[in-house]
Amino acid sequence: MDTRSLPGTGPGPVIIEKPVESPLSAEERGRRTASPAFGTAMTEHMVSAVWSEDRGWHDAELLPYAPLLLDPATVGLHYGQSVFEGLKAFRSPAGEVSVFRAEAHARRFRSSARRLMMPEMPEELFLAAVDSLVGHDQAWIPDDPGMSLYLRPLLFASERTLALRPARAYRFVLLAFVTEGYFGPDQRPVRVWITDEYTRAAAGGTGAAKCAGNYAGSLLAQEEARERGCDQVVWLDPVERKWVEEMGGMNLFFVRGSGADARLVTPPLTGSLLAGVTRDALLRLAPELGIPAEEAPVSVADWREGCASGEITEVFACGTAARVSPVNEVATSTGSWTIGDGRTGEVTLRLSEALTSLQRGELPDPHGWMRPVPPSGRAGGA
Ligand SMILES: Cc1ncc(COP(=O)(O)O)c(C=O)c1O
Structure with missing residues (x-):
């Protein structure tokens, strides 16, 4: 039996949402996302979840974006038990936001975790985390069709130990930042x-x-x-x-x-x-x-x-x-x-x-690759 697999005691795909009290204004968001360098224009929220041997996945929450407090002996920092993903949300001309192939990224995230002897995040939880973050922060995506919201799921070994073995505790975080193409807006060769x-x-x-x-x-x-x-x-x-x-x-x-x-x-x-x-x-x-x-x-x-x-x-x-x-x-x-x-x-x-x-939702989606995410009640601010 794969000892890293879920014991099945997690909370299911439920994200407890604790959004920021006062979202930034549209002007301030615009200022922070004008010509951003890749990976710098972070949005206001993140999703966090933890996994432990006795409880499986738990404490899945949407929180204000904030630094993590880490013990220097956080084992993932030392031996590299750390996997991530990268996927994007786009705004259609009608203003609707959808995530491209979220399910495929959820599957690859699981397979990366398996290779590194880490617990596989259930796809429903991965998708619930994506929906929660994109629901809250989609107002950050500018109308400019060249811009999108890059989502970065990360899973790392968070146990406080320097023993070289598969860790017994893990932390998941999901961040988002506004981006244009990696090589700039005009995709030069x-x-x-x-x-x-x-x-x-x-x-x-x-x-x-x-x-x-x-x-x-x-x-x-x-x-x-x-x-x-x-x-x-x-x-x-x-x-x-x-x-x-x-x-x-x-x-x-x-x-x-x-x-x-x-x-x-x-x-x-x-x-x-x-x-x-x-x-x-x-x-x-x-x-x-x-x-x-x-x-x-x-x-x-x-x-x-x-x-x-x-x-x-x-x-x-x-x-x-x-x-x-x-x-x-x-x-x-x-x-x-x-x-x-x-x-x-x-x-x-x-x-x-x-x-x-x-x-961008300008063409039909016969493969069902786009995952529509409606804005959450509190999304966007003024
Ligand atoms: C090494 C490597 N190859 C290829 C890709 C392209 O993969 P994808 O199309 O899923 O972003 C990536 C990016 O994730 C990568 O890091």
């Missing part, structure tokens, strides 16, 4: 660095989990990319250093051919990549737009030669934070090359438009 020195993850490791350590381990390679004049690092497979895996915190897609012959290829989930929710959405949306899409390995040599011969016409990255983000230049330790004519390609634009239109 990015230049990438393929590192042959560092790897992100190996099969059997934690690459398929969204755990904190994966991101700490990526920073040095990201810095190497920055020193080479690149925006992002591209990871290769850890064994042969030959196959393209993903880019920074995003999955990669290659467009082979053009016009009516264009087709998409994305590297398969080998166990060391993160199974992106956006990646999955695009694999399903593209064929609906008449663009065949498949999962197949792409080598660096293939990438370089495909661009030289004109067979690879476009490359883009995708993820919740970055949306669809064109890649136009590639640098490696042995040379660099340009993709297509260096400008954002037609397929990238079509997919980007299809995804963002769906997320």
Whole structure:
């Protein structure tokens, strides 16, 4: 039996709501969310819940956003038992707010927790937390269609111990901040660095989990990319250093051919990549737009030669934070090359438009991916 699984004694998906006494005015919210740097324009509330061996999940509450008081021996800080998610809420032209693929993120949050020997949060509780926070703080989402509310669920080992074993107490928090695209509002094409020195993850490791350590381990390679004049690092497979895996915190897609012959290829989930929710959405949306899409390995040599011969016409990255983000230049330790004519390609634009239109509620949602969240009674303030 999985000793980390829920004993079933939790409170169910009930969030006790204790919102702030006086919400900020619309003017003050506007001031705080004008051109925010990613991850800084926090809203007024957070959801907190705790898990203990004897009580399971309990004390699920919506609270005013505030610092956490942590014991220096909080074990998650030491050994990295910490997993998180990233998902977004969007405002439609009619003003309604919906969260994109909240259920898929709830499932991935559980699977990341399982890999790190942490208690799996029931999907209903995850969704209740999202509904509560988005219900209260949705007035923070500006009318600007390029802006959205990024939701950050985090689960970490909160037991006060330095014993190296699965912790016996955990804390969940859910925060939200207002954001535009990760690379700014206009999604300019990015230049990438393929590192042959560092790897992100190996099969059997934690690459398929969204755990904190994966991101700490990526920073040095990201810095190497920055020193080479690149925006992002591209990871290769850890064994042969030959196959393209993903880019920074995003999955990669290659467009082979053009016009009516264009087709998409994305590297398969080998166990060391993160199974992106956006990646999955695009694999399903593209064929609906008449663009065949498949999962197949792409080598660096293939990438370089495909661009030289004109067979690879476009490359883009995708993820919740970055949306669809064109890649136009590639640098490696042995040379660099340009993709297509260096400008954002037609397929990238079509997919980007299809995804963002769906997320903003401008298109029908046949997959049921948007989770509408009505404002809570006290949402918004003046
Ligand atoms: C390493 C990594 N790959 C890919 C992605 C894209 O995943 P998603 O589309 O679910 O945001 C992310 C972001 O969560 C990531 O951190």
